[in-house]
Amino acid sequence: MTVPAPAANAATSDVLAGIVKAPLAVAGRDAVPSLLGLTxxxxxxxxxxxxxxxxxxxxxxxxxxxxxxxxxxxxxxxxxxxxxxxxxxxxxxFVVGRPELVTEQISVDGTRKWLFRFPSRGAGRPVEVETVYIPEEGRGTLCVSSQVGCSLTCSFCHTGTQTMVRNLTAEEIVAQVVVARERLGDFPQGEKAEGRLPAEGRLVTNVVMMGMGEPLMNYDAVRDAMQIFADGDGLSLSRRRITLSTSGVVPLIPKIGGDTGVMLAISLHAVRDDLRDVLVPINRKYPIAQLLEACRAYPGLSNARRITFEYVMLKGVNDSAQDARELVRLLRGIPAKINLIPFNPWPGSIYECSSWDRIEAFAEIVNRAGYASPIRTPRGRDILAACGQLKSASERLKIGERLALEAMIGSNGDDD
The missing domain is CATH 1.10.150 (DNA polymerase; domain 1)
Incomplete structure (x- = not known):
């Protein structure tokens, strides 16, 4: 594998744009239990x-x-x-739990990103996660986080560079959906928010567990939250409009399908074990062959309930015609669709996005093989809300400070 040279450091002002530098107070124990998030x-x-x-x-x-x-x-x-x-x-x-809303950012394309702060759940500081809403014609998708940070360290993912802090509770996962619907005016008697939103019907129609963290590493809380999402007398989302994305925690893939009946997405991103070991390190424990066997065993799998395979396009790394043909071969016999995701840059990343010509050529190969392979247009890049860009504000500030220090040291060296 050829790893591209590190990208030039982003300006500190770009890293900190739109982020409120609110102090984090040390929280004591939670005094009053919440009813939100209970099955x-x-x-x-x-x-x-x-x-x-x-x-x-x-x-x-x-x-x-x-x-x-x-x-x-x-x-x-x-x-x-x-x-x-x-x-x-x-x-x-009891209380009806709500997180602290630290910041709300709205992209030029209508994407919204909220930074939520939750109690520490013990000794230490409060924790932060980001949640993203993507409005489209006739639908609105909410990208929900399941952990504070992530332990999987996928090399192309901004969240993967953040230290794993803790799992979110079912209450905290459900609260992201509830507060998002509040902010959008999506509850009865709610006042519809201004801005680019679906013209009619519900504003949150789909939920994807694709935010910060690996959902299957927080199995019980994610399972309970998704069952609440799907309850017909409550949030009432169709199970076919709830998607769990995993990097490949193989033993739990068929289990979550049996427990919840939701749709499945796999963060694949490579067609060879040696490359996937670098891009998605959990592959060292559960290699591609085992992952695909678990996908074939997913309950309810059919042409009407296809698995989505997510594939981020990295220049010179995984974007060749040979990679595309091997992807088609690997997925043969699995009811599937492929989402090609242009890489979304973040400060300090060593990767670059494939050229648009290369992405379209890759898509043509998999489309000819019968796979629906939409190219996911980047959304919310200007507010760091696109796939792989989520991170808590405090962690992003640390990166900004580090990059600024490196730039200062580098400029001093040039003067010498």
């Missing part, structure tokens, strides 16, 4: 422990579920079909 069974158990009589449990769970996920209630006071006494009792015991 129906866990919500029933929680209410039972709070003293709700068994004969009323099913009704109370249904009422709370409706207010939390269908109406988007942010507090108990607005839950008008629950008695005042019970609302007061619930408010004394």
């Amino acid at each position: 129906r069974d866990r919500l029933a158990d929680t209410l039972r422990e709070a003293g709700i009589e068994e004969r009323h449990l099913r009704m109370r769970v249904g009422q709370l579920w409706h207010w939390l996920y269908h109406r988007g209630a942010a507090d108990f006071a607005s839950m008008s079909n629950i008695s005042k006494d019970l609302r007061a009792d619930l408010a004394g015991r």
Whole structure:
């Protein structure tokens, strides 16, 4: 493999553009539990422990579920079909969890990115994640994070350069969807936000677990959150409009399909083990042959429920005609489509994006073989919201400071 030379350092002002440098206070323990993110069974158990009589449990769970996920209630006071006494009792015991919204950025193409801050969940500092909304004609896709940082260190991914801090809870995963819908005005009686949005219907129609982190490394919380997304009496997203993307945690791929029934996307990015070992290091544990066998075993796989294989186009690395032909050979017999993703640059990356001619030539080969291979047009690059660019603000500031220091040292050396 030929690794391209490191790209020139970005200006510090570009790295910090649009980011609010808010101080991070040290958080204490979480004093009040939240009802957001609990499955129906866990919500029933929680209410039972709070003293709700068994004969009323099913009704109370249904009422709370409706207010939390269908109406988007942010507090108990607005839950008008629950008695005042019970609302007061619930408010004394629980909260309807919401993260701190640190920044909201809107790209020139309408893409929105939110930086959310969550409590530390123990000793240490609060943590941050980014969530991205991509509006298109007739649909709106929300890209949701599952971890703070990532442990997989994919070499082309900005998030992979951030230290793994912790898993997000189911509450924190669900809260990203709830707050996004609030900000967009996508709940009943909500005021529709200004800007480029779908003209009619729901504003969040699709959810993809493609944000920060590897979802299958946070299995239980991601499973519970996706079941809440799909619940017909709540957020009510079709399972065919919920997609989990994995870099290849092979043993859990068929399991998540059986537990949730959602769509699957695989971050493939290479057709040879030696190259994928570098680009996606989990390949050293679960090589391509094992990964594709797990895909063939995915529950419900059919021409109507295809697996999406994501393939980032890296100049001189994985973009040859031979790579395209080998990709076709590898996927033979798997109901699949291929998403070609132009590489989205980030400060300090050693990779460059393939030329547009090379991307189109690659797409022609896989299209001729019968695979739908749309080229995913980069969205939100100007606010670092595109695929592979997500990172917490504090980590991005560290990078900006490091690049500025390197530039200063380099200029001093030139003077000598």
